[in-house]
Amino acid sequence: MEWLQRGSESVGITFGSWPDWIAAIATGLAFLIAAITYARSTRDHREGQARLVYATFKDVKSYPPGEVIPISTDGVDIGYGEGTAIVPGIGDDGKHGMVTTAGIMRTTVAIHNGSKELIGPLKLQLWDPGAKKLFDRVALTIGPIEPETDKLVDFSVINAHFPGGEPSLSPVIIFRDSSGRWWKRHQYEPIERIHDDPNNLAETPTERAERAIRVREWFGKELDPEPKPSLRVKYHRLMRRLRGKQPIP
Incomplete structure (x- = not known):
């Protein structure tokens, strides 16, 4: 045992005093808090513009089929x-007018860009909170929206409940900020960061299927196939699926 004691003394091993340990732990905690604060500040800065973008309804009306609007x-x-x-020939100006071909819900949606920078492009769709489903027959793509302005658009969807009722509606937007990042938002819900997916601005599957029918009937040919997603896009879709979300935003 004596040689062990002499060996440890010759090497000079020491574990320090309690004040030294407390000081080391405090220093480590200070660095950790600083790192967390910096990460949060960076995230808040990155999300700053997107948080000022949202969509609201200015007007919602129900129309039966065959009505001039x-x-x-x-x-x-x-x-x-x-x-x-x-x-043609049915409008107030005697030139043209719009007629409903089915029972519809017609909405006027305001896209608010409260930031000091340009946003867009942007895709608008409508969500039925009651049925928890997206109206996937049609999507509206909107060009860039100027800083601190509102963009008003009329947008209609077929009312599947006509004439027995009306669905609840909520606007959903997917948009690109001035830094090229993509975001998704359901009306007043928190923003969601999404990846740069080719479907962010693409027509809905139903729209594409209907366009394929028209191309086949009018031109006698098939619609060009959709480009295959890159490995990066496939990875992001997989990660969304693993998090319990729809692979395509």
Whole structure:
């Protein structure tokens, strides 16, 4: 035992005093808190613009089939919805008007860009909170929206409950910020960071299927196949699936 004692003394091993340990732990905690604070600050800065972008309803109306409705109103862009058709000679100006071809819900949606930078492009769809499903027959793609402005668009979807009722509606937007990051938001819900997926601005599967039918009938050929997703996109879709989300945002 004596040689062990002499050996440890010659090497000079020491574990330090309690004050030294406390000081070391405090220093480590300080570095950890600083790192967490920096990461949170960076995240808040990254999300800053996206948090100022959201969509709200300005107007929602239900129309039966065969009714003439306004094509546009002051300050509102015409949206490419479903369940309507342009018919010549029936408008107030005697030139053309819009007629419903089915029972529809017509909405005026305001896209708010409260940030000081440009956003867009942006895709708008409508969500039915009651049925917990997306209206996947139509999506509206909107160009860039100027800083600190609102973009008003008319957007219609077929009312599957007509004439017995009306679905609850909520706007869903997918948009790109000025730094090229993509985000998704359900009305006033928190923003969700999403990856750069080719489907972020693509037509819905139902829209594509219907367009394929038209191309086949009108031109006698098949629609060009969709480009295959890259490995990076496949990876992000897999990670979304593992987190219990839809692979495609």
